[in-house]
Amino acid sequence: MTADRPFAPPAGSAPRPAGPARPAAGCPVLDPAGAALHAEAAELREQGPAVWVELPGGVRAWSVTRHAEIQALAADPRLSRDHRHWPDAHLAPEGWALAPFAFQDSFFNTHGAEHRRARARIAPAFSPRRVELLRPHVRETAERLVGALAALPPGTRADLRQTLSLPLTMTVICDLFGVPEHLRGALGHAIDTLMDSSLAPPAALAAQAELAVRLAELLAHKRAHPAADLTGDLLLSAGPDGHPLPEPLLLGTLFAMVGAGYETTVNLITSAAHELLTHPAELARAREGATGWADVIEETLRVEGPVMHLPLRYALADVDLGEGVLIRKGDPVLLGFAAAGRDPRVHPADPDAFDPGRPDKSHLAFGYGPHFCLGAHLARLEAETALSTLFARLPALALAEPDRPPARLPSMIVNGPATLDVVPRPLPAPEPDDRPRPC
Ligand code: HEM
Numbered sequence: 001m002t003a004d005r006p007f008a009p010p011a012g013s014a015p016r017p018a019g020p021a022r023p024a025a026g027c028p029v030l031d032p033a034g035a036a037l038h039a040e041a042a043e044l045r046e047q048g049p050a051v052w053v054e055l056p057g058g059v060r061a062w063s064v065t066r067h068a069e070i071q072a073l074a075a076d077p078r079l080s081r082d083h084r085h086w087p088d089a090h091l092a093p094e095g096w097a098l099a100p101f102a103f104q105d106s107f108f109n110t111h112g113a114e115h116r117r118a119r120a121r122i123a124p125a126f127s128p129r130r131v132e133l134l135r136p137h138v139r140e141t142a143e144r145l146v147g148a149l150a151a152l153p154p155g156t157r158a159d160l161r162q163t164l165s166l167p168l169t170m171t172v173i174c175d176l177f178g179v180p181e182h183l184r185g186a187l188g189h190a191i192d193t194l195m196d197s198s199l200a201p202p203a204a205l206a207a208q209a210e211l212a213v214r215l216a217e218l219l220a221h222k223r224a225h226p227a228a229d230l231t232g233d234l235l236l237s238a239g240p241d242g243h244p245l246p247e248p249l250l251l252g253t254l255f256a257m258v259g260a261g262y263e264t265t266v267n268l269i270t271s272a273a274h275e276l277l278t279h280p281a282e283l284a285r286a287r288e289g290a291t292g293w294a295d296v297i298e299e300t301l302r303v304e305g306p307v308m309h310l311p312l313r314y315a316l317a318d319v320d321l322g323e324g325v326l327i328r329k330g331d332p333v334l335l336g337f338a339a340a341g342r343d344p345r346v347h348p349a350d351p352d353a354f355d356p357g358r359p360d361k362s363h364l365a366f367g368y369g370p371h372f373c374l375g376a377h378l379a380r381l382e383a384e385t386a387l388s389t390l391f392a393r394l395p396a397l398a399l400a401e402p403d404r405p406p407a408r409l410p411s412m413i414v415n416g417p418a419t420l421d422v423v424p425r426p427l428p429a430p431e432p433d434d435r436p437r438p439c
Pocket residue numbers: 074107108109119126257260261262264265268305306307310337364365366367368370371372373374375376378379
């Protein structure tokens with residue numbers, strides 16, 4: 001990552017002007033704003049194990065939306081996340097809205113032994129044992145945030161995403177990486193903006209440049225104020241090879257870790273709260289303990305996976321998926337992680353319905369194989385703490401507009417409600433007026 005062109009394609013390839021990369025005749029176009037992610041995935045799933053689609057910026061890739069194929073390809077060493085394995089990377093347009101994911105300099109986008117080495121540097125910090133040590137901090141933060149909601153005057157509305165899900169997940173990941181309070185707002189805003197995959201090239205370029213400024217600011221602060229946090233211990237210190245991370249990788253890794261740390265779990269918590277508030281019988285069962293919070297969370301991960309796509313993978317060899325579908329060496333591939341949980345081949349009974357009591361809640365919301373999410377334990381801990389605290393402390397919590405579904409995030413990367421307006425302490429319902437009325 002460099003300040004002037006933070007998410008440029010690999011060196012040596014010239015960017016081409018905005019516009020379709022290849023003619024897209026007959027190729028379904030994915031909605032860059034992800035307005036109907038599940039419906040779109042359901043259509044593609046019926047068309048085959050992988051389908052050529054057009055992504056934002058006119059880039060074409062194979063879309064994979066069936067559970068079995070997502071799982072197989074995520075674990076297949078013939079697919080790489082390293083953009084140096086994409087022969088057409090230079091065809092991605094200048095100001096491509098997906099560049100922050102596909103061209104990010106971080107261990108997310110490495111392959112094979114290089115990936116294993118880089119992941120091993122970070123992974124111990126997110127082991128179940130280390131995450132368990134965070135429980136009191138997560139609990140305390142959730143109680144403080146829910147306490148503020150409980151203190152609102154009766155009848156007041158609040159956006160649950162902004163008042164609980166976001167500050168909880170942002171606080172935890174920023175505390176872990178030592179992001180100082182005064183830089184959090186601007187950094188968070190810059191990362192949020194990049195999740196909008198419908199940004200036109202000038203807006204995408206501006207958002208990418210803004211992120212580069214915020215990350216450089218953060219790095220300068222961390223260098224000037226060394227501290228015993230994950231940035232100091234894992235990123236700024238020398239690695240097992242005796243060398244610190246090169247600066248572009250350092251900036252990219254900070255972006256990847258802070259972004260992955262909250263942009264995902266914020267949606268898990270908000271979606272789970274929305275599901276419960278629109279399924280009162282399920283909420284009652286969860287409150288009584290008849291259904292565990294863990295079941296609610298797994299079912300939310302299945303039905304509303306917080307990450308739909310994390311572009312891209314590239315075939316290192318031809319991969320035959322059967323049904324006449326051959327992914328050729330060099331082809332880009334997009335896995336639909338949030339689509340897997342709704343695959344009727346795995347969940348034949350009402351795959352789209354929210355039912356925490358269903359015995360099989362299998363999903364691929366955290367991915368699969370060597371890139372399986374490092375933050376899965378942390379995400380589950382945060383979600384369980386947020387939901388149990390919220391619904392214990394606010395027994396009458398209700399949606400502010402029960403008949404209006406919340407707007408969705410404008411993204412084909414992340415999946416979740418853009419806002420979730422609730423009334424933490426609804427006003428008591430007026431007494432029925434049974435006095436005789438004048439005619
Ligand atoms: C509900 C919350 C979350 C969801 C749904 C989620 C989803 C995912 C998915 C689908 C992948 C795999 C990407 C791929 O194979 O292409 C992934 C990877 C990753 N996630 Fe998460 N994530 C969540 C929370 C977190 C948190 C809290 C952290 C931070 C600690 C985190 C850190 C990572 C990292 C570091 C990777 C990359 C691992 C690698 O490439 O080896 N995630 N996540």
